[in-house]
Amino acid sequence: MYTSGPVIVMQLPEQLKRAEAEAFCSELQPLLEADRPRLVLDCSLVQDVDSAGIEMLLHCMEETMKRDGDLKLAAISPVLAVMLELMRVDRLFESFDTTDEAAQSFQAFPVQAVPQTEPWYASAYGALGDLKAAS
Amino acid sequence: MLAGAIVVVDGEESYDLPESTALQGSRGSALVDGPLVCVEILGKSLLERTVERLLSSDVDVVSVLLDESVAGCTPVVRRASNKLKLQVVEDIWVAAAQSLCEFAETGIDHAFICKGSAYVECDLVDMLQFHRDRHQAVTRAFDRDGVLDFWVADCAKVKETNLVFLFEREAEPNFSSNYFVREYVNRLAHPADIRRLVVDALRRHCHVQPVGREIRPGVWVDNGAQIHKRARIVGPAYIGRESRVQEDTLITRYSNIESLCHIDYGTVIEDSTVLKNSYVGIWLDVSHTIVRGNKLLNLGRDVVLEISDSSMLRELSAVSKDVKREPAAAVTVPSLAFAPSE
Numbered sequence: 001m002y003t004s005g006p007v008i009v010m011q012l013p014e015q016l017k018r019a020e021a022e023a024f025c026s027e028l029q030p031l032l033e034a035d036r037p038r039l040v041l042d043c044s045l046v047q048d049v050d051s052a053g054i055e056m057l058l059h060c061m062e063e064t065m066k067r068d069g070d071l072k073l074a075a076i077s078p079v080l081a082v083m084l085e086l087m088r089v090d091r092l093f094e095s096f097d098t099t100d101e102a103a104q105s106f107q108a109f110p111v112q113a114v115p116q117t118e119p120w121y122a123s124a125y126g127a128l129g130d131l132k133a134a135s
Numbered sequence: 136m137l138a139g140a141i142v143v144v145d146g147e148e149s150y151d152l153p154e155s156t157a158l159q160g161s162r163g164s165a166l167v168d169g170p171l172v173c174v175e176i177l178g179k180s181l182l183e184r185t186v187e188r189l190l191s192s193d194v195d196v197v198s199v200l201l202d203e204s205v206a207g208c209t210p211v212v213r214r215a216s217n218k219l220k221l222q223v224v225e226d227i228w229v230a231a232a233q234s235l236c237e238f239a240e241t242g243i244d245h246a247f248i249c250k251g252s253a254y255v256e257c258d259l260v261d262m263l264q265f266h267r268d269r270h271q272a273v274t275r276a277f278d279r280d281g282v283l284d285f286w287v288a289d290c291a292k293v294k295e296t297n298l299v300f301l302f303e304r305e306a307e308p309n310f311s312s313n314y315f316v317r318e319y320v321n322r323l324a325h326p327a328d329i330r331r332l333v334v335d336a337l338r339r340h341c342h343v344q345p346v347g348r349e350i351r352p353g354v355w356v357d358n359g360a361q362i363h364k365r366a367r368i369v370g371p372a373y374i375g376r377e378s379r380v381q382e383d384t385l386i387t388r389y390s391n392i393e394s395l396c397h398i399d400y401g402t403v404i405e406d407s408t409v410l411k412n413s414y415v416g417i418w419l420d421v422s423h424t425i426v427r428g429n430k431l432l433n434l435g436r437d438v439v440l441e442i443s444d445s446s447m448l449r450e451l452s453a454v455s456k457d458v459k460r461e462p463a464a465a466v467t468v469p470s471l472a473f474a475p476s477e
């Protein structure tokens with residue numbers, strides 16, 4: 001596991017069946033209980049998965065969303081992709097080609113992009129504000 | 136036509152799995168155990184269809200030689216005929232040479248020899264005439280993609296020779312000595328070729344006719360199939376013998392459900408093949424896939440997946456309780472009561 005700013009990236013194991021899914025979920029549990037958890041799961045190693053593994057992913061996503069966070073999948077292996085499609089849950093997850101892209105997607109609207117010294121609408125309505133003040 | 140035919144089905148791997156599939160296969164998940172020619176497609180195996188085509192072309196004797204290793208997965212050839220001889224043999228090429236000798240002794244001059252590694256539809260009379268005109272011992276067929284494992288031989292001339300020489304795969308096709316097949320050819324080099332064959336058959340691009348009745352344009356249903364009134368079958372599609380399709384399912388886009396299958400509630404089968412004796416669980420989305428038992432080959436991603444969860448996919452036994460025990464009245468559509476097709 002490694003962190004990238006506030007985004008936590010974790011690697012899914014090669015086998016993702018009931019036993020592995022439970023072990024992974026218990027490892028992930030403290031992170032899921034944080035405020036606004038932002039998780040990226042690196043799925044590149046997954047070579048064997050069953051319905052328990054998919055249920056675990058759904059459970060993790062549900063937990064993160066309960067706390068206003070999100071869970072994204074990165075580098076999905078073909079085996080996992082087939083299983084997600086078969087169980088019709090592929091549309092529920094946001095997925096990316098790489099973990100970097102997934103991590104960056106959490107910061108699509110960085111705080112720095114909006115100047116904090118003046119109201120957010122100042123750039124659009126600054127001239128109008130001046131006009132109102134003058135009148 | 137005074138000619139014989141020898142159909143050879145050997146035990147060698149008849150298709151090459153791609154690298155990604157082979158990785159999965161290393162855990163024992165190759166999709167089909169035997170030759171693809173023995174797999175039931177649209178109600179009959181291609182081996183059975185080949186034999187029937189030879190018999191209907193007035194070939195006098197058809198000798199089917201099965202390697203010992205594939206005898207277990209070989210389908211029954213249902214057409215009874217005194218012209219047909221089935222043999223399980225230890226060495227197929229020795230047996231083929233013996234068959235040629237027998238043909239020669241019984242006055243049969245020429246024999247078609249086809250290896251069950253490809254499905255070839257060609258004009259046999261035209262090919263035999265081509266062979267006779269050239270006065271050569273053996274004439275090999277080829278198509279635009281290269282040579283085919285399909286020959287016509289002069290029994291007297293080749294009976295003493297080693298037949299393995301016939302199978303030089305690198306042989307370059309030659310228009311003057313090889314016969315060019317203009318009709319349909321499917322090389323069955325990969326399980327994906329099963330899908331291509333199904334699509335071609337349902338589009339009527341070849342002579343493979345689905346077994347059963349066409350209840351609506353493009354929708355074929357075989358004897359004893361049970362389709363719930365709330366299931367949607369959008370043609371072209373095929374539902375095999377004694378298969379069950381449960382409510383709220385959708386079968387569409389050239390999909391075929393072979394015999395004794397069970398497609399459970401709410402599942403979508405799209406552009407896919409479900410091979411014989413397979414159960415597909417509830418609320419699944421099976422697209423661009425071949426399913427056999429608890430294994431599936433996704434053609435889009437070229438991946439074989441073995442599913443351990445039996446509520447999703449599993450193999451039904453030949454006399455499955457899943458299919459037979461439940462009350463049929465609940466799901467049988469009265470209008471689908473068929474007379475035997477053969």
